[in-house]
Amino acid sequence: MAHVSISDAEWQVMNVVWEEQPLTSQEIVAQLADQADWAAATIKTMLHRLVKKKVLTFEQQGNRYVYRSCVRRADCVKQASRSFLQRVFESEPAPLLAHFMQTTKLSAEEIADLRRILDKKEAQK
Structure with a gap:
């Protein structure tokens, strides 16, 4: 996995996707609206960012977008852990x-x- 930095908010989005993928954007919005009290537009912006970072992929089915992860949670956890260890505890x-x-x-x-x-x-x- 190439080095990809995921923000705290993007982790919340990815945790939803990793738990139940594939998910439509409406399903992701519904789950995160309850958890984080975010507007649908905010969530859709994060989905777009995650696609640009090649962490998510999507396919259009009619007028719906269905999202899947391109990376495993374990790989992202490993990378984030290494980054944290390096930054905070000098490796x-x-x-x-x-x-x-x-x-x-x-x-x-x-x-x-x-x-x-x-x-x-x-x-x-």
Whole structure:
């Protein structure tokens, strides 16, 4: 995936599309109008921007536009995570993980999941 920067608002649009694609522009507008209280014109502008960025594709079916993602959510998450790690933590993962561990309330199950991930990572070395 080429480097594509997605704004916070565009993430909201993409999350709707990734959950239920393909979707018509009317379906996307209806879902986001409830979630974000945005005007239909604002949402359609974001859809157009995402198509220009080659994150979304569409096909016209009669007088409706049907949208699908061109990229996987996992690829966008990976890219955004790397960008955040670089900008905020100078590409050092340990301080990032320590920060989240210290500032986030975690359930016993989440802590156990994290231990399993770390144990697996350690075993791979």
